[in-house]
Amino acid sequence: MPAVVQGQVIVASLTRVRSLELAVHAHATEDLRKVEEALLKFLPEDVRNKVRIERVTLEGHHGNPIVRMNLVLEGEDAERAVKHIASMMDDTDKLLLNTSFEARYDEKSGKLFLRFSKQEAYLGRLRLMDGDDVVRVVVGFRGSPNTEKAKRFARELGLVP
Numbered sequence: 001m002p003a004v005v006q007g008q009v010i011v012a013s014l015t016r017v018r019s020l021e022l023a024v025h026a027h028a029t030e031d032l033r034k035v036e037e038a039l040l041k042f043l044p045e046d047v048r049n050k051v052r053i054e055r056v057t058l059e060g061h062h063g064n065p066i067v068r069m070n071l072v073l074e075g076e077d078a079e080r081a082v083k084h085i086a087s088m089m090d091d092t093d094k095l096l097l098n099t100s101f102e103a104r105y106d107e108k109s110g111k112l113f114l115r116f117s118k119q120e121a122y123l124g125r126l127r128l129m130d131g132d133d134v135v136r137v138v139v140g141f142r143g144s145p146n147t148e149k150a151k152r153f154a155r156e157l158g159l160v161p
Contacts, residue, residue: 020078021071086157
């Protein structure tokens with residue numbers, strides 16, 4: 001039953017995820033359509049048609065064009081996408097995330113920072129990778145929980161064992 005405060009009904013959100021941000025760079029030598037395809041692999045199919053991918057053209061060190069693609073989800077769609085990401089991760093990457101969680105999570109902002117191989121994502125496999133040719137994923141948890149609580153949320157979502 002929802003709580004009532006001074007005549008107002010307050011409905012508590014049951015989602016643990018506040019937001020999900022995805023970003024990827026497409027270099028001049030890459031097919032923009034394929035990079036966008038890699039980005040969309042992070043989302044459940046029914047969410048893919050609802051999102052708007054923002055594109056910004058940047059200039060590389062040698063004057064080459066780089067297209068940055070961003071998308072942001074909030075609330076229930078964000079949480080569903082995080083569960084989708086977890087379902088596509090293998091056990092090895094989940095163990096790696098479990099052991100490196102403290103280094104990837106910022107308590108102040110309540111955000112978990114992940115990087116996945118762009119090439120593997122295009123092939124339909126989500127593999128954690130610390131490098132440059134990546135899809136950056138930022139999971140924002142509700143209420144900026146401490147690391148222990150955020151890790152519990154990550155476990156409930158299937159990101160860590």
